[in-house]
Amino acid sequence: MTDVTDTTETTVEDDSGDLPPFGPTETARLTEEVIESVEAVIVGHRDAIEDVIVTVLARGHLLIEDVPGVGKTTLAKAIARSFDASFKRVQFTPDLLPSDVTGVNVFNQRTEEFDFRPGPVFATFVLGDEINRAPPKTQSALLEAMEERQVTTDGVTRSLPDPFCVIATQNDVEPGQTYELPVAELDRFTKKIRLGYPGTDEEVHMLERLVDDHAGHPVESLEPVASVEDLLRARRTVAKVEAAEPVRAYVARLATYTRRNAALGVSPRGSLALLRTAQARAVLDGRDYVLPDDVQREAQSVLAHRIRTESGETTGRQIVAEALDRVDVE
Structure with missing residues (x-):
C-alpha cells in the first residue's frame, strides 16, 4: 500500500516575482533565526542544518544518506515549519507508482470529464522518505519536477510551487532491499550529506525532551520564524x-x-x-x-x-x- 502523508492543502505557484531581495546582513539574520528554530528540535547537527539552509537558498534539492533513526525526517519537517511552508511526505516503497508522486487524472462521472488530482509533489517542501526503496521508474517521476519545477501528465504540464525543494532520505544499510539511484537523479541533488549519530551529551538532552510521549514531539509545536515570501526574497539576495x-x-x-x-x-x-x-x-x-x-x-x-x-x-x-x-x- 502506498503511504503518502499530506500535511497541507495543495499549494499553487507563488506569484511574487516583484518581491525585493533582502540585504546580506538581513538575510544572514533571517537564516540564523531559522537555524535556531530547527535546533530546538534537532540536537547536535548545526552543520547539517546549515547544509539544508544553503541548499534551499541555492534553489536546490538535498539528499540525506544515513542509518535509520537519526532524525532525517524530523529535520525536513522542522525546516518546512520554520518557513511556514507547505510540506508533504512520500514513503517510497517497491510498489509505489510514478502517478502516486506526480498525480493522476480521474474520470468525473458528473461532468463526464477527467479531473486532475495533484500528487504530493505539489508542495514547497517534499520529503521523499527512503527514496531508494522504490524502483528507478518511480524515482524518475521526480526528474522533471526537480530540474524544471513542473510536472507533465497526459500531455498537460503544470507548474510546481515556487519555491520548491525536494529533501530525500536514502537508506544505506540494506543494500539487498534497495535500488541504486540513477546518475541523472543523483546529479539533480544539489548536496548530499550525512547526519551521523549525536554526541553522548546531545543524546542525553534529546532523551530528556522526548521521553514523555504525552508531551508530543517538539516539531509539532514548532512556530514559524519566517514566511515563504521571506525565503523567496532571501533566494534573490543569494542570486545577486x-x-x-x-x-x-x-x-x-x-x-x-x-x-x-x-x-x-x-x-x-x-x-x-x-x-x-x-x-x-x-x-x-x-x-x-x-x-x-x-x-x-x-x-x-x-x-x-x-x-x-x-x-x-x-x-x-x-x-x-x-x-x-x-x-x-x-
Whole structure:
C-alpha cells in the first residue's frame, strides 16, 4: 500500500516575482533565526542544518544518506515549519507508482470529464522518505519536477510551487532491499550529506525532551520564524551575490580535474550548484561576494556524489579532496 502523508492543502505557484531581495546582513539574520528554530528540535547537527539552509537558498534539492533513526525526517519537517511552508511526505516503497508522486487524472462521472488530482509533489517542501526503496521508474517521476519545477501528465504540464525543494532520505544499510539511484537523479541533488549519530551529551538532552510521549514531539509545536515570501526574497539576495571571474574559473577548474581523473566527473549542472551554494554560504556569513573559501567549504557535499570512479578503492570524496589540494586558487 502506498503511504503518502499530506500535511497541507495543495499549494499553487507563488506569484511574487516583484518581491525585493533582502540585504546580506538581513538575510544572514533571517537564516540564523531559522537555524535556531530547527535546533530546538534537532540536537547536535548545526552543520547539517546549515547544509539544508544553503541548499534551499541555492534553489536546490538535498539528499540525506544515513542509518535509520537519526532524525532525517524530523529535520525536513522542522525546516518546512520554520518557513511556514507547505510540506508533504512520500514513503517510497517497491510498489509505489510514478502517478502516486506526480498525480493522476480521474474520470468525473458528473461532468463526464477527467479531473486532475495533484500528487504530493505539489508542495514547497517534499520529503521523499527512503527514496531508494522504490524502483528507478518511480524515482524518475521526480526528474522533471526537480530540474524544471513542473510536472507533465497526459500531455498537460503544470507548474510546481515556487519555491520548491525536494529533501530525500536514502537508506544505506540494506543494500539487498534497495535500488541504486540513477546518475541523472543523483546529479539533480544539489548536496548530499550525512547526519551521523549525536554526541553522548546531545543524546542525553534529546532523551530528556522526548521521553514523555504525552508531551508530543517538539516539531509539532514548532512556530514559524519566517514566511515563504521571506525565503523567496532571501533566494534573490543569494542570486545577486557577486562571484567574480577568478572564483568562477576556480569552480570550472575543480570540475575539469574531476573529469580528467574519474570515469564520470562533475557535470556543468554540478559546477553551477557549487557556485550557487558558495553564494549562499557567503550570505550566511553576511557577505555579498564569494570567496574561494566558500567554494572549498561546499565542494565535498556538492561534488562528491556526482563522481564515478573505475576503481572501488578510490571514492568521489577522495577525488574532490585531491582537486582541492592540487587545483590552484588564482
